[in-house]
Amino acid sequence: MSELIKEINLRRAKRALSDKKIPQETIQRLMTAATYAPSCFNNQSWRFLLLTDDAALKKVHESLSGGNYWVKKAPLVVVTATKPDLDCRLSDRRDYAHPIAGFDPLKVKEAFRIPDEFIVITLVAIGFPGDESALRDKHRELENSARDRKPLEHVLCFNRWAFKSSQN
Numbered sequence: 001m002s003e004l005i006k007e008i009n010l011r012r013a014k015r016a017l018s019d020k021k022i023p024q025e026t027i028q029r030l031m032t033a034a035t036y037a038p039s040c041f042n043n044q045s046w047r048f049l050l051l052t053d054d055a056a057l058k059k060v061h062e063s064l065s066g067g068n069y070w071v072k073k074a075p076l077v078v079v080t081a082t083k084p085d086l087d088c089r090l091s092d093r094r095d096y097a098h099p100i101a102g103f104d105p106l107k108v109k110e111a112f113r114i115p116d117e118f119i120v121i122t123l124v125a126i127g128f129p130g131d132e133s134a135l136r137d138k139h140r141e142l143e144n145s146a147r148d149r150k151p152l153e154h155v156l157c158f159n160r161w162a163f164k165s166s167q168n
């Protein structure tokens with residue numbers, strides 16, 4: 001547990017990536033670890049499309065929003081997709097497929113012929129640490145900044161719903 005908390009404390013959204021290729025064996029280990037994530041009824045509703053060759057990476061670059069220019073350095077981009085009937089659809093809108101992120105999922109689906117019933121949830125850019133000078137000022141500052149989070153009392157309450165309406 002204490003090891004896990006240490007790792008979580010260290011994790012940051014790092015954007016200064018090197019374009020150094022990732023060994024196949026490292027990719028296997030990473031993706032095996034990814035599949036150990038918990039899932040509803042162990043449905044494992046994720047489908048990962050790994051992009052490592054230049055032509056495939058170029059195609060995904062076309063889908064990125066401007067602020068995600070830094071993803072273009074990544075030697076590996078993982079497109080993560082699901083479709084609702086692969087996972088749990090439970091009462092009260094507990095539908096386990098909620099996409100967010102700075103790219104156009106329709107462009108990704110078109111470029112890689114991903115069937116329409118799949119929802120592209122996210123892109124994961126993976127690479128070794130790289131040169132921060134390639135980052136825009138805002139991202140360079142974030143790279144080594146203190147972690148920015150809401151005060152705990154804004155996101156946590158005990159025993160009764162005590163959030164102010166502005167915090168809902």
Ligand SMILES: Cc1cc2nc3c(=O)[nH]c(=O)nc-3n(C[C@H](O)[C@H](O)[C@H](O)COP(=O)(O)O)c2cc1C
Pocket residue numbers: 011012013014015067068100101102103147148
């Ligand atoms: C669902 C999700 C989508 C995100 N999308 C982007 C993104 O498109 N571009 C980006 O640079 N960072 C993205 N991030 C990273 C967040 O901006 C980052 O986690 C947040 O600012 C907190 O920084 P920290 O993770 O270093 O604590 C995303 C994070 C999550 C969980």
